[in-house]
Amino acid sequence: MMTGTVMGMLVSRGVLPDGVLHDGGLAATVVLLVPVVVPALAAGLAAVLGWRRWVAWSAVAASAVVLVAGVVAASATVEGSVLAVGGWLRADALTAVMLLVIGGVSVIATWASVGYIDGELKTQTTTARGARRYAILVPLFISTMAGTVLAANLGVMWAGIEATTIVTAFLVGHHGGRRAVEATWKYVIICSVGIALAYLGTVLVYYASQHSGGAAGGEGTLDWSELVAHADRLDPGVMRIAVVLLVLGFGTKVGLVPLHSWLPDAHSEAPAPVSALMSGVLLSVAGYALLRYRVIAVSALDPAFVRTLLLVVGIGSVLFAASLMIAQRDYKRLLAYSSMEHMGLVAIGMAVGTPLAIAALLLHVLGHGLAKAVLFCASGQILELTGTTRMAGVRGLLVRRPLLAAVFALGIAALLGLPPFSLFGSELALARATADAGLAWVVGVTLVLLLVVFVAIARPVAGMLFGPHDDAEHGGAATSRAATSRAARPASSTVPLVLGLVVLVVIGVATPLDGLLVSAAAIVGTR
Amino acid sequence: MSAAVSTQLLDVISGAILLTAVLTLWRRDLAAIIRLLAIQGVLIAGLALLLGINEHNTELYLAALGVLILKAIVLPTILRRVLADSGEVRETAPLVNVTSSLLAAAGLTLLAYVLSGPLVALAPSAATRALPVGIAVVLLGFFMLVTRRRALSQVIGFLLLDNGITTTAFLATSGVPLVVELGVSLDVLLVVLVLQIVAARMRMAFGSTDLDGLSGLRD
Numbered sequence: 143m144m145t146g147t148v149m150g151m152l153v154s155r156g157v158l159p160d161g162v163l164h165d166g167g168l169a170a171t172v173v174l175l176v177p178v179v180v181p182a183l184a185a186g187l188a189a190v191l192g193w194r195r196w197v198a199w200s201a202v203a204a205s206a207v208v209l210v211a212g213v214v215a216a217s218a219t220v221e222g223s224v225l226a227v228g229g230w231l232r233a234d235a236l237t238a239v240m241l242l243v244i245g246g247v248s249v250i251a252t253w254a255s256v257g258y259i260d261g262e263l264k265t266q267t268t269t270a271r272g273a274r275r276y277a278i279l280v281p282l283f284i285s286t287m288a289g290t291v292l293a294a295n296l297g298v299m300w301a302g303i304e305a306t307t308i309v310t311a312f313l314v315g316h317h318g319g320r321r322a323v324e325a326t327w328k329y330v331i332i333c334s335v336g337i338a339l340a341y342l343g344t345v346l347v348y349y350a351s352q353h354s355g356g357a358a359g360g361e362g363t364l365d366w367s368e369l370v371a372h373a374d375r376l377d378p379g380v381m382r383i384a385v386v387l388l389v390l391g392f393g394t395k396v397g398l399v400p401l402h403s404w405l406p407d408a409h410s411e412a413p414a415p416v417s418a419l420m421s422g423v424l425l426s427v428a429g430y431a432l433l434r435y436r437v438i439a440v441s442a443l444d445p446a447f448v449r450t451l452l453l454v455v456g457i458g459s460v461l462f463a464a465s466l467m468i469a470q471r472d473y474k475r476l477l478a479y480s481s482m483e484h485m486g487l488v489a490i491g492m493a494v495g496t497p498l499a500i501a502a503l504l505l506h507v508l509g510h511g512l513a514k515a516v517l518f519c520a521s522g523q524i525l526e527l528t529g530t531t532r533m534a535g536v537r538g539l540l541v542r543r544p545l546l547a548a549v550f551a552l553g554i555a556a557l558l559g560l561p562p563f564s565l566f567g568s569e570l571a572l573a574r575a576t577a578d579a580g581l582a583w584v585v586g587v588t589l590v591l592l593l594v595v596f597v598a599i600a601r602p603v604a605g606m607l608f609g610p611h612d613d614a615e616h617g618g619a620a621t622s623r624a625a626t627s628r629a630a631r632p633a634s635s636t637v638p639l640v641l642g643l644v645v646l647v648v649i650g651v652a653t654p655l656d657g658l659l660v661s662a663a664a665i666v667g668t669r
Numbered sequence: 670m671s672a673a674v675s676t677q678l679l680d681v682i683s684g685a686i687l688l689t690a691v692l693t694l695w696r697r698d699l700a701a702i703i704r705l706l707a708i709q710g711v712l713i714a715g716l717a718l719l720l721g722i723n724e725h726n727t728e729l730y731l732a733a734l735g736v737l738i739l740k741a742i743v744l745p746t747i748l749r750r751v752l753a754d755s756g757e758v759r760e761t762a763p764l765v766n767v768t769s770s771l772l773a774a775a776g777l778t779l780l781a782y783v784l785s786g787p788l789v790a791l792a793p794s795a796a797t798r799a800l801p802v803g804i805a806v807v808l809l810g811f812f813m814l815v816t817r818r819r820a821l822s823q824v825i826g827f828l829l830l831d832n833g834i835t836t837t838a839f840l841a842t843s844g845v846p847l848v849v850e851l852g853v854s855l856d857v858l859l860v861v862l863v864l865q866i867v868a869a870r871m872r873m874a875f876g877s878t879d880l881d882g883l884s885g886l887r888d
Contacts, residue, residue: 297849304856311863320874324883326867331823334860335814335830341853342807342834346788349841353792362842364849379787407886466888475888 173215174231177208177241177288181248181281188277193263193270198256201281205252208288209245212238216658222665229365232294235661239504240291240430242655246645247422247511248284251415253638254519255280257631258415261526268316276316276413283309283419287427296434297364300337300344303395303428307333310424313416314408325404325411332404336394340431343387347438350376350384366434373441381442388435389451395428397482398489399458406466409478410531414522417474421481421518422511429488429507433500436492437666445668449493456489457587464591467598472531473524473606476599477517480557483595484510490588491572494579497667501659502571508655509556509564509646516553516642520546523631524606533602538611547607549639554603556646558596563643564650675723676795682719683799686712686836687778690806690829694770694813697759702825703748709832710740716836720796720843732844736835739854744828744861751821751865755878765816774809781805788841796840803840806833820868820878824861831857 184204188197216238218225225233233241259276262268268276286309290302307330315326344364352362354375363369369376394401409417432452439448463483470476484506491503521531523546528536539547556563569592576585649655689709693702714737721729752758765773781804788800810830814823838845845853868878875882 295846295849297845298852301849301852301856304853304860308856308859308863311867315867315870318870321885323867323870323874324885327820327864327871327880327883328886330860330863330867331814331827334827335811338827338830338834342837344849345834345838345842345845348845349788350791352842364846377787377791380791383784383787406888411886470888 170218170225171227171231173211173218174225174227174233174292177211177244177292178285180204180207181285181288184281185278185285188274188281193259193273193277195256195260197277198252198259201252201277201284202249202256204281205245205248205284207245208241208284209249212241212245215241220658220661222661224367226294230294230298231292232366233292234665235658236430236433236504236665237291239508239655239658239662240427241288243426243508243511244284244287244291244423246508246642247419247515250512250515250519250638250642251418251422252280252284254418254515254522254635255413255415257635258413258519258522261631262413272316272318275312279309279313280416280419283313283416283424287423290427291430294366295364296344296347296366296369299366299431299434300341303340303392303431304334304337306424306427307337307395310408310412310416310420314412316413316416317411322411325407329404329408332401333394336391336401338391339387339394340391343384343391346380346384346387347376347435350380350442353377369438370441373438376438376442378443381439382447385435385439385443385448386451388439389432389455392428392431392435393455393489396425396432396489397459397485398455399462402459402462402482405482406475406478409481409518410472410474414518414525417478417522418515418518421478421514425481425485426488426507426511429485429492432489433492433666436495437668440495440668445495449495452489452493453581453584456486456493457584459483459486459489460588460591461486464594464598467595470598470602471533473533473536473602474518474521474531476533476602477514477521480595480599481510481514483591487569487572487588490576490584494572494576494581495668496575496579497660497663497669498571498578499575500663500667501656502568502575504659504662505564505649505655506568506572508649509568512642512646513553513556513563513565516549516639516646517557519639520550520553520636523635524550526631533606536606537609538607540607541611545633545636549636549643551603551607552643553639554599556643558599559592562650563646565646567650567653675719678719679716679795679799682712682716683802683836683840686716686832687802687805690809690833691771691774691778693825693829694774694809695767697763697767699752699758699819699821699825700749702822703745703752706748706825706828706832707741707745709829710736710742710745713740713832713835713839717839717844720839724843726843728847729844731847732839732850735850735854739858740828740832740835743858747861747865748821748824751824751868754869755821755872757819757821757878763817763822770812770816773812777808777812778805781808796843800837800840803833803835803837806830806836809833818880820864820871820880823880824864824868827864828857828861 181204184201215233219235286305293299311330315322348362397405463479467479488503491499559565559569689705693705714733717733782801785801785804814826
């Protein structure tokens, strides 16, 4: 409720005018357009001027603007109202939550990018051209994600998700070389195919809507609110095929089985701040698409069918991720598989689908996004320091770089769901919602898998932090790169990461978002 | 145009779309495969035009024109350029030989007929009865994608898949809203351009575009 009360306070003090955010008003138009347009402007700036420190800061500012727009949208929609402009842009409480996730993670990632690219330019790991491309694509990436969650039309939402693939392709390949090329190829091909399947699903939904005998007659629609209103009249035979295609297709982008194999490669090869954005928000933006379709699916079909489908991909993803984390030697890949595991949990939450489960999974998405942003950015600094992504190559971090090590350790603690971080609360709530829905066996299975994950992460990370540090241990190839980058980054580079951790604690302890999450869960949750 | 003639024409075009898809699995010469893809693009544009004439729908004329430009001219041109750059004229050794590929194509087409049963049942008409063709092309594209080893063949597989979806969209719904159609076409074009650049980088890094070389990232 706090967002609501804060906004109420601002309104009563005259800081914010009352009642300007009504449907279709100018203020609503601004709030809905800003998250798409402002980052795109930052990208344009970079296209014209290339990489400059202040241009990089403008991307941070643009991310902050997205965050602010998210807060304003949250205050306007927390009571259940909807902002809409021209039938194409639309924001409800669920959109507001996603804008907060996108804005929050983007601020951390773009802030960390400033030092990251500066460092790369200094060590000549990237050229001026590479830096410019990076500065253009990162804000564009943020803009496309914001556009995706603001789209009122499911076809436009689809196009937005596909656009993220195109924009991020060259970010994944930023470092060049064989490994980056390989990761880019797999990423673009697998995600394009997955998203093409989702398009076929979208076409079939449109086909079903044309023959739903709704008020609009033979006119089909892809408008989400209209589809939800008439979902029970959609043909079950067609919708069943459509839903399978949509879960497979968008599931590809979420990193769910069976089309997940791009995820560890892309996450481990991309520059650290980009990995943060991909893992922290891109996956959940695709998950958001599934969430929107789920409401339509459960009302058009037997809810048990939808639940089973989501449970299979959810548990399958957690199982697969856990099994590959056990013997993992590379810390960036470990983090990537952990994203897959968390998205599996989110899919299980969707399968349950009660308002409590939806609220919990949204909080989980936010918590996971922030924790992963902190961890990937920290891992980028660790890579810069040690020159290796092998966990065995990183020892005694706590002695060598206490601040960075502390941030990394706390981020891991947050990721593992330890209190006081918000993932503790969201995982607990997810477990409760699942048990309430009569799926106690799912809780049991998941808990065992999470224990495996806990050990798989905690043990090697303890080695990275505390293990005996000896310079002579470093492998041959790693040493040259490590030596050039040994010049330590200033302590200020950890500021955005510490900020992320603080926010994680605040939303875990003070629960300021509860009102918004409940409103959002009421929109897409089903008893 | 009388209803009987337009139905026959629709069936001929749909049949030809399926035939071009099967032939792409049969040919090994990449230039010939690109030519087949361009012909398929013309056929899909013809399909949209025919539906537009039947329904007196101007949006479909525009869609037909768009499809013609994109799928029959622009995309094949890009693919030809990739082919010329690579100097690899044949799909050397697909994972599945041609005979088995054609047998698989027959199986997949049957599967498509089974799968699209509920789709046809919703609104039986001349157009929707041809729906299995669209689904079959999707499956054939997917098959090509997983069994071919050249980067270019994979791109062609992806485009085949996309052609199948476009065909399905026209047959089932007389085309999705033009804005969505536009977004989709732009996306496909950009994906192919991105893949063209990545394929060029692959050649620089690996010396060829044989995807068996992609084995550096494993667990």
